[in-house]
Amino acid sequence: MIGRNFVKFGKIFGIETGLSLNWFLMFIIFVVSLTPYTAQILGLSQAAAVGCTVLTVLLVYASILAHEFGHALTARAFGIETQRITLHLFGGVAMLNGEPERPRDEFWITVAGPAVSFVLAGVFGLAWVAGHSAGLAGPLTYITGYVAAMNLFLAVFNCLPGFPMDGGRIVRSTLWAITDNYLLATRIASWGGMGVGGLLLAWAVFELTSGDVTAGIIRVLFGFFLISLARQSYQQAKIIAPFRGKKVRDFMRPIRAVVPPGALLSDVVEDYLRPMQMDQLPVIDGERLLGCVSARDIETHEPRQWPWMRASEVMKPYGAQNVIDPDEDAIKALHRFGRHGQHSFAVFKGRQLLGHIVDRDFARHMQVSKAGSPADA
Ligand SMILES: [Zn+2]
Incomplete structure (x- = not known):
C-alpha cells in the first residue's frame, strides 16, 4: 500500500x-x-x-x-x-x-x-x-x-x-x-x-x-x-x-462541561465546543458516561443538518484513538498530539474519566519554560 x-x-x-x-x-x-x-x-x-x-x-x-x-x-x-x-x-x-x-x-x-x-x-x-x-x-x-x-x-x-x-x-x-x-x-x-x-x-x-x-x-x-x-x-x-519527568496528570484539566445526549449539534458547537475551545467532550446522561462527541465527527455532517441532529446520533465510544492514561509520560503525549493532529485527549484511569489534556496547555508550558531559562532560549 x-x-x-x-x-x-x-x-x-x-x-x-x-x-x-x-x-x-x-x-x-x-x-x-x-x-x-x-x-x-x-x-x-x-x-x-x-x-x-x-x-x-x-x-x-x-x-x-x-x-x-x-x-x-x-x-x-x-x-x-x-x-x-x-x-x-x-x-x-x-x-x-x-x-x-x-x-x-x-x-x-x-x-x-x-x-x-x-x-x-x-x-x-x-x-x-x-x-x-x-x-x-x-x-x-x-x-x-x-x-x-x-x-x-x-x-x-x-x-x-x-x-x-x-x-x-x-x-x-x-x-x-x-x-x-x-x-x-x-x-x-x-x-x-x-x-x-x-x-x-x-x-x-x-x-x-x-x-x-x-x-x-x-x-x-x-x-x-x-x-x-x-x-x-x-x-x-x-x-x-x-x-522531561512530567506525566499526563500534571497537565490534566478537570471536566468543565458535559454534553447531554439530547443536545442538538448546533448547540454542541455554539454552546460547548467553541466557547470552551475544545474539540471533544463527554456525553453523559445523569451519572452514565455514554461516549464522546467530537468536532471531527460533527463535521462529517452538513452544517445545515446540525440544528436537527442530536449528540447521541454522532457520539462514539471512547477508544485508543482519543484516550490517554494519567501516568503516561508527558513526552509521549506530546508525540501523540503531533501524530494524530488531535487537539485534546480524554484522560482515563481504567474506566473512569478524570479530565482532559489540551495541546494549548502544552504549548503554554513550553513558552513559560523558555522564558524561565534564557540561557537555553
Ligand atoms: Zn542506528
Whole structure:
C-alpha cells in the first residue's frame, strides 16, 4: 500500500515497516553503480551480474532493517514502542513513539543498532571465510563478502560521533549521565553532528575533484542532510526538555462541561465546543458516561443538518484513538498530539474519566519554560 511518500510492506514484530519513495532512487543508483564491478569480479554476463547485484543490495538493505530493529526492540524492552521503521535515501530510521527517560536507556537503545551490524558483519564474514577455504569463488562467496564489509562499514560509520547518528547519541547519553543536563548534552552532541557533516562535505569535494562524481554527489547530499538533522534534533530537544519527568496528570484539566445526549449539534458547537475551545467532550446522561462527541465527527455532517441532529446520533465510544492514561509520560503525549493532529485527549484511569489534556496547555508550558531559562532560549 502506498501512503504519502511511503510504501508499506506490513508489520514486523508488530511494527509498521516500509520504504520511503526516495529509497527507490538510491536502490537504482546502488545497483547501476555496483553491477559493472560485480560483472568484472565474477566474470558474469550482464543479466547474471544484475541479478547477483540486486540480491546483494537487497541483503544490504535487509541488514539495515535488522540494525533498525535492534534499536526498536531494545526500545520496547525499555517501554518505548516504535511507530514505524522506514528505509530511505540515506539508510533507515526507526521512529520511536517516545524519548528515553534516562541516559542509560538511551545508551542501550542506541548501542543495539551497531551491535546488530557488527554481529551481521561477523556472520557474513564467517560465511565468506568458509566459502573461501572451501575453494568457492562464485557469486555466493562474493555476496557474503560484500554484505559482511557493508555491515562492518555501517557499524563503524554509525558510530561516528555525529548526533543524531548512533555515535552522537552515545556521546549525548554519556554527557547527559555526567552533567545531568539533557539540553546541554544535546547541544554539544549536535555540534559533533555538524562537524561530521562538514567533514563529509570536505570528503565530497575531494572526491568530486578526483572524478568520482556519483560518490561525491551522494556525500554532498548526506553531509547537508546530517548538518540539518543535527540542527533539527537540537531544536526538537529544546521542545521536549521542559516535559522531561512530567506525566499526563500534571497537565490534566478537570471536566468543565458535559454534553447531554439530547443536545442538538448546533448547540454542541455554539454552546460547548467553541466557547470552551475544545474539540471533544463527554456525553453523559445523569451519572452514565455514554461516549464522546467530537468536532471531527460533527463535521462529517452538513452544517445545515446540525440544528436537527442530536449528540447521541454522532457520539462514539471512547477508544485508543482519543484516550490517554494519567501516568503516561508527558513526552509521549506530546508525540501523540503531533501524530494524530488531535487537539485534546480524554484522560482515563481504567474506566473512569478524570479530565482532559489540551495541546494549548502544552504549548503554554513550553513558552513559560523558555522564558524561565534564557540561557537555553
Ligand atoms: Zn542506528
